Amino acid sequence: MPQVVDLTQAIAKKTFHQKARFRLGLFGTLVVSNLLWLVLFGVAVFSLIGVTRFSAALSKSYLEEKWTSLQNRLAQRRELEERDMRIARLIASQSSSTTDVLGLATRISKILDSANGRQRKFLENAIPEAMTIQTATQIPASAVLAMAIFESGYGNSILAKEYNNYFGMKAFDSWTGARALNMPTRDSGVDTTADFRAYPNLSAGFKGYADFLLSNDRYRKYVGEKSGLKFVSGILASGYCPDPDYLIHIRDIIQKHGLSELDAALETIVDNKESVADTLPATQTAAGAH
Numbered sequence: 001m002p003q004v005v006d007l008t009q010a011i012a013k014k015t016f017h018q019k020a021r022f023r024l025g026l027f028g029t030l031v032v033s034n035l036l037w038l039v040l041f042g043v044a045v046f047s048l049i050g051v052t053r054f055s056a057a058l059s060k061s062y063l064e065e066k067w068t069s070l071q072n073r074l075a076q077r078r079e080l081e082e083r084d085m086r087i088a089r090l091i092a093s094q095s096s097s098t099t100d101v102l103g104l105a106t107r108i109s110k111i112l113d114s115a116n117g118r119q120r121k122f123l124e125n126a127i128p129e130a131m132t133i134q135t136a137t138q139i140p141a142s143a144v145l146a147m148a149i150f151e152s153g154y155g156n157s158i159l160a161k162e163y164n165n166y167f168g169m170k171a172f173d174s175w176t177g178a179r180a181l182n183m184p185t186r187d188s189g190v191d192t193t194a195d196f197r198a199y200p201n202l203s204a205g206f207k208g209y210a211d212f213l214l215s216n217d218r219y220r221k222y223v224g225e226k227s228g229l230k231f232v233s234g235i236l237a238s239g240y241c242p243d244p245d246y247l248i249h250i251r252d253i254i255q256k257h258g259l260s261e262l263d264a265a266l267e268t269i270v271d272n273k274e275s276v277a278d279t280l281p282a283t284q285t286a287a288g289a290h
Contacts, residue, residue, distance in 0.1 A: 104265045107258075114257045122155040123257070126166075129206035134266050137210050141266060142228030142259035144206065146250045155202075159183065163198040164205035169212055171195040177208075188242065228254060228263055 108127060115123055126148055130141035151168040152160035159165040163180040171179045178198035185194050199205040213219045213235070222234035232250045254260055 104262075104269065107261045107265045111257050111259065111262060118156065119154045122149070125202055126155075126206070127262070129203055131262070131266060133206060133210045134263065137214060138224045139210055139213060140225060140228035140231050140263045142254050142263045143231045143250070144209070144228075145257070145259050145262075146228060146253040147232065148206070148209075149253050150246075150249050159196055160205075163196065164202055165197050165199060165208075166202070166205050167209045167212075169197045169209065171197045226263065226267060228260060 111127065112120055112123055123145070126145055127141075130144040130148075133139050133144050134141040148155075148166040151157070152166040155161065155166060159168065159180060163178075165180065168185075171177070175197055178200075180196040180198045182193045183196050185192060185196075187194075197208060199208055214223065218238040219235045219240065222231050222238075225231040225234065229247070229251055233247055236247055
């Protein structure tokens with residue numbers, strides 16, 4: 001039979017102790033709550049300062065961007081106004097006939113409408129120069145424009161952008177002007193470097209091209225050719241460039257922008273001006289020459 005053990009006394013002697021919970025009390029609660037409020041206030045202040053600085057920086061950047069954009073638009077407007085005035089003066093200097101002026105203006109407008117973006121901007125700047133060259137030297141404007149477009153990629157080549165050389169003209173020993181030194185190029189399909197002519201601005205670059213053609217007997221004999229394509233064909237046959245596809249590119253560019261119409265319009269103005277001069281009395285013609 002199992003023996004029964006009485007543990008009542010042993011259990012009664014065991015001490016049961018429960019650790020009292022920590023309490024902040026009223027003072028501690030006030031201190032902690034105030035500290036929390038200070039921390040939150042500090043975070044809010046620093047956040048506000050950060051947001052304010054960010055907003056100020058953003059506003060400054062926005063205003064600077066708007067100001068730069070405004071300045072660029074004003075500069076572009078001035079360029080366009082200057083270009084329009086140059087074209088208007090050039091047209092007016094060639095003929096007093098309203099019909100001729102309107103006809104030429106219409107053709108120029110069609111040429112500009114055949115391009116957009118960077119290509120249109122280049123044509124806007126180059127057309128007055130090509131017109132000046134044709135009226136002064138009888139080198140077809142269409143040839144000048146097409147060759148400049150092909151050689152410089154609508155003025156986007158390094159030679160054009162940095163040195164205003166739109167026709168890839170090299171600086172040989174006879175050249176005494178500024179130079180673009182050791183520029184990469186290809187001769188007969190071989191990569192090499194060469195010196196090229198450098199000009200101070202676009203107008204000087206175009207005039208330099210015309211002077212180059214006029215100073216060379218091989219090319220000067222084609223001056224006066226009415227067709228820009230035939231003019232380019234002639235100087236190519238005289239050794240201007242060995243590229244077998246050169247004339248094809250020039251033809252495509254002339255057709256794309258309708259440049260031959262510019263040649264015809266300028267030629268008409270010159271012919272009309274000469275016809276008027278021929279019909280004037282000798283005394284009146286002489287008086288108008290002074």
